[in-house]
Amino acid sequence: MNDVIVAGGGPAGSAAALLLARAGVDVRIVERARFPRRKVCGEYLNGGAVAALARLGVLDAVRKRAAPLQGVRLVASGAPPVVLPFSEPALACAREDLDGILLDAALAAGATLERARVEDVIVTGGRCTGLAVRGDDGALVPRAARVVLGADGAGSLVARKLGLTRGSAGRGRYAIGGHYTGFGTMDGYVEMYAGGGAYFALNPLNAERANVMVVVPRTRLARWAADVDAGVGGAAAALGDGVRSFAAATRLGQRVSIGPLEHRVRRTAVDGALLIGDAAGFLDPFTGQGVFLALTGAEHAAAAVLAVFGGAPERAAFGAYARWREVDFERRTRLARGVSLLIEAPPLARRAALRLARRPDLGARLIDALAGAVPPPRAFGIALLGRLLA
Ligand SMILES: Cc1cc2nc3c(=O)[nH]c(=O)nc-3n(C[C@H](O)[C@H](O)[C@H](O)COP(=O)(O)OP(=O)(O)OC[C@H]3O[C@@H](n4cnc5c(N)ncnc54)[C@H](O)[C@@H]3O)c2cc1C
Structure with a gap:
């Protein structure tokens, strides 16, 4: 029996395991993928994520594999580009590198890794007491632990098997992309082109290679079935508005896709288990906060587990984690919904772009709120968002 078993070795699972192992806890990570593995992601690390990597002691290693980012260039269809500089250092880093480092x-801190698929949770007397995992030999084996951490991403099996998943709100979009070369000059800015319910994001990983994500509603994806590459290129060219197109771009490696981009949970803590990272709820990736939330969620979850192992009552410690996560996430969800109006309604997006161009302080506060530098309500409340869009 382990002290802690972690389902999933992405940023949330690895960061939690790292903190617990460093504190002397016996941790097992169960991960189904063989690393290095791709993860569908824009690969932008915001200021909050960079600060969390520094606290975890891995920032130097990440910097060696990453490129610095200066800010975001936001282009809402029909509006002039708005440049939003980052006030905190941000990075572009391929996920196979970031996730491998974590x-x-x-x-290295002492956690162990089992390459296997989590297939079920073990519940004994109403308490989660472990996971059932299937390894390469095909056998389903129980793994008991004092605490289970569900860090198995959006669509989390742990969340579903514990009955914590909420039904779909039906708003999920689909993301398709990959690494490309041939986009011409890239100057250290993440480029976002948005309009008509879709967006196209370009993140410069280095002078030649860019991460490209095209995010569209399901209906549009269905129309691309005959030629997905042509569909992606056409959508990007339309959104790119003459600034960017796929005309000279070549894909490097596999095309990746995922959807619907939606995962909601009712609660993030039960007796014996916590959900962290995307498993605890997924935000539309337009706002680029996912890795930040995975790392800070891991920090809060590890603190709760260490408090329990230090003698604190579990319900109090896990309840405090759940309150923090659920309140913070709800605020971020509201802000993200407001921001997604920029994607849904081009006239609003144009108005916001013009206002942001005149009021750089508003843009700076929005970026700070999304990066986690300041809690969202203080940095950028709904009233301020209203002023931007009204
Ligand atoms: C299109 C798109 C663009 C994005 N762009 C950005 C961005 O630019 N910046 C940003 O910060 N965030 C972005 N995100 C969000 C970000 O990718 C996630 O928030 C982040 O990966 C969450 O980390 P995690 O550890 O919770 O989950 P994951 O990274 O998904 O890791 C979960 C791990 O669990 C493993 N796993 C899953 N199921 C099982 C199982 N049954 N058994 C064993 N192992 C299992 C998986 O193999 C995986 O390794 C984007 C997301 C999408 C979809």
């Missing part, structure tokens, strides 16, 4: 750090 997992290696957790293993």
Whole structure:
């Protein structure tokens, strides 16, 4: 029996395992993928994520594999580009590098890794007491632990098997993309082109290679079935508005896709288990906060587990984690919904772009709120968002 078993070795699972192992806790990570593995992601690390990587002691290793980012260039269809500079350092880093560094750090700190698929949770007397996992030999085996951390991403099996998943709100979009070369000059700015319910994001990983994500509603995706590459290129060219197109771009490696981009949970803590990272709820990736939330969620969850192992009552410690996560996430969800109006309604997006161009302080506060530098309501409340869009 382990002290802690973690389902999933992405940023949330590896960061939690790293912190717990460093504190002397016996941690097992169960991860189904063989690393290095791709993860569908824009690969932008906001200021909050960079600060969390520094606290975890892995920032130097990440910097060696990453490129610095200066800010976001936001182009809402029909509006002039708005440049939003970052006030905190931000990075572009391929996920196979980032996730490998975090997992290696957790293993170096003493966590163990089992390459297997989590297929079920074990519940004994109303308490989650472990996971059932299937390894390469095909056998389903129980793994008991004092605490289970569900860090298995959006669509989390742990959340579903514990009965914590909420029904779909039906708003989920689909993301398709990959790494590309041939986009011409890239100057350290993340470029976002948005309009008509879709967006196209370009993140410069280095002078030649860019991460490209095109995010569209399901209906549009269905129309691309005959030629997905042509559909992606056409959508990007339309959104790119003459500034960017796929005309000279070549895909490097696999095309990746995922959807619907939606995962909601009712609660993030039950007796014996916590959900962290995307498993605890997924935000539309337009706002680029996912890795930040995964890392800070891991920090809060590890603190709650260490409090319990130090003698605190579990319900109090896990309840405090759940309150923090659920309140913070709800505020971020509201802000993200407001921001997604920029994607849904081009006239609003144009108005916001013009206002942001005149009021750089509003843009700076929005970026700070999304990066986690300041809690969202203080940095950028709904009233301020109203002023931007009204
Ligand atoms: C299109 C798109 C663009 C995005 N762009 C950005 C961005 O630019 N910046 C940003 O910060 N965030 C972005 N995100 C969000 C970000 O990718 C996630 O928030 C982040 O990966 C969450 O980390 P995690 O550890 O919770 O989950 P994941 O990174 O999903 O890791 C979960 C791990 O669990 C493993 N796993 C899953 N199921 C099982 C199982 N049954 N058994 C064993 N292992 C399992 C998986 O293999 C995986 O390794 C984007 C997301 C999408 C979809």
